[in-house]
Amino acid sequence: MxxxxxxxxxxxxxxxxxxxxxxxxxxxxxxxxxxxxxxxxxxxxxxxxxxxxxxxxxxxxxxxxLKCRPELAPGLSVVDLSGRYIQVAIRLIEQGFLNSHSCEELAARLGISDRQLRRVFAASFGASPVEYAQSCRLLQAKRLLMDTRLPLAEVALSAGFSSLRRFNELFSARYRMTPSSLRTQSTGQDDGLTLFLSYRPPYDWPWMMRFLASRAVDGVDCVTAEGHYLRSLRAGSGETAAWGWIRVVPEEKRSRVRVQVAPALTRHVPEVLRRVRQLLDLDADPQAILNDLRELAADSPGLRLPGCVDAFEQSVRAILGQVVSVRMAARFAGEVARCWGQAIETPFGEITHLFPEARTLAQVAPEELKSIGIPLRRAASVVLLAAAVCEGRLSLDNVLDVEGQIAVLTAIPGIGKWTATYVAMRAWSWPDAFLQDDYLIKQRFPGMTPGKIARYAERWRPWRAYATLHLWHNDNWLQQQPAATAVNGDA
The missing domain is CATH 3.40.10.10 (DNA Methylphosphotriester Repair Domain)
Structure with a gap:
């Protein structure tokens, strides 16, 4: 290195x-x-x-x-990697792509050569894609062995191994101990799946929980009075699909979150944890962001970019939020979940439904959505979005070409540039999304056109999504500048 x-x-x-x-x-x-x-x-x-x-x-x-547990370390944020396609490669590997596909197929999925894929992995991680994937599986197994009481066969399957025998052989060869011997040192409890994810401080948990609480969808997610985040969750696809719930509890003194996962989601633990990391932006590097945003972020260096656990759900919620209050958008989304989402049982009275999938909403007539209060044009946009996803014309997961997919979104009637950019910001965790047409952003720059605001915001690349959050958060930002009039002059 x-x-x-x-x-x-x-x-x-x-x-x-x-x-x-x-x-x-x-x-x-x-x-x-x-x-x-x-x-x-x-x-x-x-x-x-x-x-x-x-x-x-x-x-x-x-x-x-066994003391600091490398498997609990936060990951790398997008700009730490050599391009967005490497971020997508990591997500695919964490989802188990290389368990059943070759490196050549992974490279083809990314639209690059196998040689280029290996070269970038070597430069970014000092390892090949296969070595990276193997470590991911082993460290995930180690996490489950130490934090849960799952049977060894379940650990092997959840971590992506094809057989218990192969798991035992590789684990013993690499770590020079057997899985069962590590299990004897485990601190795992018998009350289910409780796992941990670390992050780099500072982290403004009160702000994040207020953000999530104000947008909570009845029956789907909520923030409790104790500051715990609860939600329903669907993982996997096809015959492997499963659904359940998660509870996320910040442990600020230890710079980590505790994630309780429904037993039904056991085989999808890596995917669930990846989604929680994205939702809460746990892989962010706050120091790097502060270094580039400087005085804009100085008062609140712990702000994170709220992501999502389901890109389709977040995209629908973005459409429903057009021209209405945050609370009204959440109410619309709750009605959609109640009418077309799947009812599930959970230990929490607040969590009762899964948000409907694209294939379900693609079959709903816009007039049916209008019947629950959603304006007809917005209802039609939701149905068209769902149809585009089902037909493969729009990809909302593992997006490589952000600008290209924004163009696909804006080609759907009723979806403008603000909505599409907000989808990129929240659903795809694009750190450089900037909402120059946003009402609050325009308020922060009185007298400036959106074009001038966008040119001014160039100084905040590649963190313009974080700049958006800080501008939303700080309504006195312009007045706090050493020479407020210089803002217009610099534009």
Whole structure:
């Protein structure tokens, strides 16, 4: 790994959370690799070898630390990777694409050559796609062994292994211990699936929970008085599809969230955790964002970009939110879920339905949606969106060409540039989405046209979605500038 070894060792000594998930350290004297925040005694510098990923450390023969648990480290945000197609590659790998497909097929899915795919993985992660995928499976299995009481066969299946025998062989060879021996050291409880996801602080949890609560859809999701986020969730597809619920509890003092998952979703744990990471923007690097946004983010460096757990659901909610209040949009979405969503049983009285799938809403007449209060033109847009998804004309998952898909969205009658960009911002977690036509954004720049606002916002690339959040959050931003009149002059 190329870079500043002195800087990384200093980060290790300081247990600096800004480097968590960005580097891993292999300790030659122990044969173990750790996160930079590990609480174990700091090894000597000459014994430390730094890696850009857990996969690279494991390729060189290091075993994951049982104390700091590398599988809990936050991931990399989009701009840490060499292009959006690599982000999509990571998502596909986490979804198990390489369990049944080759690297060549993965490269073809991304529209690049196999050679280019391998070159970029080597540059970004110090490992090949296969090595990266193998580490993902093993670390996911390690997580389940330590945090749950699932039977070993269920652990193997959930982590993406084709057989228990193959799981045992690979786990023992790579980690030099058997799965059952690690299970004896487990802290897992018998009350279900409770897992953890780390993030890099700071994180403004009160703001995030207010944002989610104000947009909560009756029967589908909610924020409790205790600050817990609950929602229904569908995972998998076809014969492997399953549905259930999740409960997410922030543990701010430990810079992590606790995720309780319904037993019915056991086989889809990696997908569920990936969706939670996207919803809460847990992989963001707040220091990198602050460095580029500077004074705009200085007062609230913990703001994160709210994502989603289902891109189709979020897209429908964006359409329903046109020209109405946030609360009215949520009420419309709740009525859609009640009328066309699947009823499910959960331990929570607030969570009663799954949001309907595209194939369901594609069969609904716009007049039926109008009957629950949705304006007819907006209802027609929802049905056309659903049909475009079902027919394959629009992709809302694992989007590679953001601008191209925005163009497809805006070609649907009733969907304008604001709605399409908001979909990119929330459903696709595009960090550079900017809503220059947004009502509140225009209020922050009085007297400026949207075009001038967009030109001014160029200084905030590649974090313009975060700039949008900060502008929404800070209604006095313009007045706080050293020379407010310079804003118009710089435009």
């Amino acid at each position: 190329n870079g500043d070894q002195t800087l990384w060792y200093a980060a290790l000594k300081a247990r600096d959370p800004k480097f968590d998930g960005r580097i891993f350290v292999g300790v030659s004297s122990t044969g173990i690799y750790c996160r930079p925040v590990c609480s174990a005694r700091t090894p000597k510098a000459e014994n430390c070898h730094f890696y850009p990923s857990a996969a690279a450390a494991e390729r060189d023969g290091y075993r994951p630390c």
